[in-house]
Amino acid sequence: MFHRVLPGQTLWRIAKVYRVPLDEILRVNGIADPERIEAGQQIFIPGAGRLLEVPPYPAPLPDVAAPAPPGPEIAERSAGDFEWPVAGGEILSRFGARRRTHRHAGIDIRGRPGQEVVAAQDGVVTFSGSTRTAYGKLVILDHGTGFESLYAHNRETLVAAGDTVKRGQPIARVGRTGNATTPHAHFEIRRGGVPVDPLPYFLSVAEVRP
Ligand SMILES: [Zn+2]
Numbered sequence: 042m043f044h045r046v047l048p049g050q051t052l053w054r055i056a057k058v059y060r061v062p063l064d065e066i067l068r069v070n071g072i073a074d075p076e077r078i079e080a081g082q083q084i085f086i087p088g089a090g091r092l093l094e095v096p097p098y099p100a101p102l103p104d105v106a107a108p109a110p111p112g113p114e115i116a117e118r119s120a121g122d123f124e125w126p127v128a129g130g131e132i133l134s135r136f137g138a139r140r141r142t143h144r145h146a147g148i149d150i151r152g153r154p155g156q157e158v159v160a161a162q163d164g165v166v167t168f169s170g171s172t173r174t175a176y177g178k179l180v181i182l183d184h185g186t187g188f189e190s191l192y193a194h195n196r197e198t199l200v201a202a203g204d205t206v207k208r209g210q211p212i213a214r215v216g217r218t219g220n221a222t223t224p225h226a227h228f229e230i231r232r233g234g235v236p237v238d239p240l241p242y243f244l245s246v247a248e249v250r251p
Pocket of ligand 1: 145148149
């Protein structure tokens with residue numbers, strides 16, 4: 042069954058609503074970059090019995106100058122709640138940095154090849170494995186209360202979808218799979234499915250040189 046993309050709908054959301062792995066949707070549709078879909082595009086949903094409503098997001102990628110609006114979730118997931126995913130890793134690129142076709146949806150953190158990437162917060166693994174996308178080998182965690190975190194470019198992943206993980210638990214190893222030229226972790230925090238600047242969620246990034 043084909044789902045016609047409406048304005049504001051993301052592939053992440055579409056995959057979630059239809060309960061089909063994002064990677065499978067990317068594969069059968071020959072899509073390389075999940076961020077690059079357009080309204081009106083027909084997406085084949087493997088195994089879908091009927092069309093489902095996919096709630097759109099009103100805004101595209103937020104601008105770096107516009108912090109996420111405060112809300113009850115922010116209070117629960119406030120500064121210091123998240124652990125730096127690559128120990129000692131400095132920031133190579135910040136959230137919102139301009140790219141050729143889009144703004145950076147996360148931060149890039151330098152790591153040694155094979156260094157452990159750890160869960161920034163307790164959660165459940167919703168995706169772990171290879172993608173044929175710019176993300177390369179990818180882990181996505183759901184932290185509840187609308188928060189997800191995403192770890193890309195891994196050399197290998199150490200967890201499986203459905204696993205429960207604790208803050209600080211190794212979930213992957215630093216690599217340069219996907220669109221990466223140096224070993225690093227691309228890290229995103231998504232709130233309600235929308236990428237937000239991760240830095241306010243860490244107690245201290247003082248040891249991290251910008
Ligand atoms: Zn990145």
